[in-house]
Amino acid sequence: MSVADKVSSPCVSVxxxxxxxxxxxxxxxxxxxxxxxxxxxxxxxxxxxxVAGREEKVAL
Known part of the structure; x- marks a missing residue:
């Protein structure tokens, strides 16, 4: 698998x-x-x- 095929990290450096x-x-x-x-x-x-589910909870 090439690097381009990998699912990217959601890291935002925070x-x-x-x-x-x-x-x-x-x-x-x-x-x-x-x-x-x-x-x-x-x-x-x-x-x-x-992560998407956690983000929804934080947004509430």
Whole structure:
């Protein structure tokens, strides 16, 4: 798989975990951030779905 085929990281270079272990910049958990480089594209897509749900909760 080439680099162009990989699902991109949602990182926005605002790296700080809140009290729930969620990054305030990208909305990933600490574990998701650590494992990102070893994840398959399918696993990354699942994380991005979780991130979207977390973003909706923050926006409320």
């Amino acid at each position: 790296c700080a975990l809140d009290e729930n272990d969620i990054c305030i910049g990208c909305q990933r958990t600490g574990d998701e951030i650590l494992r990102w480089s070893q994840m398959t594209n399918e696993e990354r897509r699942e994380v991005l779905k979780s």
